[in-house]
Amino acid sequence: MPRPHHRSLTFLVTVISSTLLAGCATAPHQNRSAAQPSASGHSSSDVTTLTPAPSPAVASPLQVFPLTGMPAGGPNATRPSLAIKVDNVAGSFPQAGLNNADLVVDTPVEGGLTRLFVVFQSQDAALVGPIRSARPVDGDLLRLLGGGYFAYSGANNLEIAPVKANSTAVLMSFDADNSLFIKLPGRPIPHEIFDSTTRLYARGEQLAPTMGPPHQIFTYSPAPAAGTPTQEAVVRFAAATADWRWDGQRYLRWQDGRADILTDGSQVWATDVVILRVTLRDSGIRDVTGAVEPWPTVIGSGDCWVLRDGVRIAGRWSRSSLTAPMVIRDNAGRVIPLRPGRAWVELAPTSAGVTFS
Structure with a gap:
């Protein structure tokens, strides 16, 4: 609901x-240097x-x-x-x-x-x-x-x-x-x-008026993917749950057991869902309750799953350094392409439960 x-x-x-x-069209904001105070003080x-x-050599x-x-x-x-x-x-x-x-x-x-x-x-x-x-x-x-x-x-x-x-x-x-x-x-x-x-x-x-377009993170192919038929994927974080369900055309999202509905009344959806297993390191930061602020590791490697076209493809993600791209490959070592469209990535800690049905 x-x-x-x-x-x-x-x-x-x-x-x-x-x-x-309307305001954007008639009253652009004054440019401030990094050292100047804002109007708020x-x-x-x-x-x-x-x-x-620099942008990489991609399409x-x-x-x-x-x-x-x-x-x-x-x-x-x-x-x-x-x-x-x-x-x-x-x-x-x-x-x-x-x-x-x-x-x-x-x-x-x-x-x-x-x-x-x-x-x-x-x-x-x-x-x-x-x-x-x-x-x-x-x-x-x-x-x-x-x-x-x-x-x-x-x-x-x-x-x-x-x-x-x-x-x-x-x-x-x-x-x-x-x-x-x-x-x-x-x-x-x-x-x-x-x-x-x-x-x-x-x-x-x-x-920064001369900044160019983003790097391409994933590869894409409209060709139907071969994988394990999967209708639902659930990621159980320690205090939150992300639930993705295939409706025959796209993946709809549930958050903590309820349909994830936006202010416009639409349910959150994605063309592709990518789940990356990550380790959590201690950032050295504590919140007001003293809880550790984790730093998910997106440099290194780990298991992954790609959900597209109603199927699941298992594999591994890898990224060798901060400046290197991330690559996701299936268990045969082939790059896993996403279906062209909008993607959600779930950074699932190694302690999180990930289930498929």
Whole structure:
């Protein structure tokens, strides 16, 4: 069943989204250097421009969108990726904008919960959120994309240091410039911060106008895949559950036993679901309760499963270094292609239960 309040929120989203889009067309934000204070009085040291990594030699983004493998066209084909950190715990539902993203990575955080790393390039979303704080793994994921833009709401110095050091991304945070973000009325704190991709792209382009399109992470093929027929995959984190069910055309998502419904009333879906087994290392950071903040390891190797076309393909993922691409291969050593479309990646800790039916 849809989560509470999504009907009233749909009305709010419609009104606020229209305001946002109109504002973007008439009042672009003033460009601030990283050393200047924002209008809110906060230091804008978290708005960081770094030299972007060069794009690899892959198929021209004018032919396909790098993060979906879908035919490309228009100005979006050459723009950078925009990653946004979105909350995924009680109080954050319903979320907004997830079905417009090219790629979503579900990452473990403290307390056995998860948080979403939501990546846009081929499409825009009038509203995305709730936007929450960054985590160390974001730097490793951003480097896979070749940098791009990254929007988040807060992060302490220990959390954001690896992102600044590893990502080659342009960072845009609520703490540095809260005029760039909006607060939805009626949402509980700290789940009230949202924004539109149009506004965030406009700010990113002010800070790094020459940044190119993202690296291609996966390979794609429309040819039907051979694998084990699978109708459902469930990933059981310590305090959260992600459940994906094949409906004959795509994968629909359930979160913690309930249909994952967005503010517009649609259920979260994906063309492909990639499950990566990862180890969790101690980041050295503790939350206010003293719980360890884990750092999922996306450099190295581990087991993986790819769900596409109603079948499951088992294999291994590998990434030799921070600057190397990630490759997923089946048990015969062949690269596993995804079906062109939108993908979700579940970073499943080695302790997490993963079941298929």
